Amino acid sequence: MSVKIRLMRVGKRKQPSYRVVVADERQARDGRIIETIGNYGPRQDPSHLEIKNDRALDWLRKGAQPTESVQKLLTVSGVWAEFVADKSGPVDTKLNRRGFSTGRAVTTKTKKRPEPEVAAPAKEAVAEEVVAEAVSEAVAEEVVAEAVAEEVVTEAVSEEVVEESAE
Helix, strand or coil: CCEEEEEEEECCCCCCEEEEEEEECCCCCCCCCCEEEEEEECCCCCCEEEECHHHHHHHHHHCCEECHHHHHHHHHHCHHHHHHHHCCCCCCCHHHHCCCCCCCCCCCCCCCCCCCCCHHHHHHHHHHHHHHHHHHHHHHHHHHHHHHHHHHHHHHHHHHHHHHHHC
């Protein structure tokens, strides 16, 4: 029998409140329950949350799996942090698999590829090339500017020579 810690809806229409219950996962949302361990009222400001921490921790230690919303509520009440501290290994839940950091990180079964050590020198070489290109471009601009200045001077001198010879 797989046991879940989940929310059971109670209250009038458009005015929900929930009980935090322990139930067999095959039962309906509002079906037969094993134990009520708390209440949650989301419509109050601030939200009302009352959980029997010792009972919730007891059920977690027995292997009951919380739903995503209940896991968030257990995190708020502090039960989840106590449960994670008791565990020796990683805690595997839907929220952890989706990337939420509610406990210890869950290791995946993918192989880690070692990064090639050549990548770092290659980056340095690329940086040196970029610096060299920038320096060469600056030098080229100076050379072009000097060449243009020389052409202007030679044109002015040649015009003066042409004018003197014409007279």
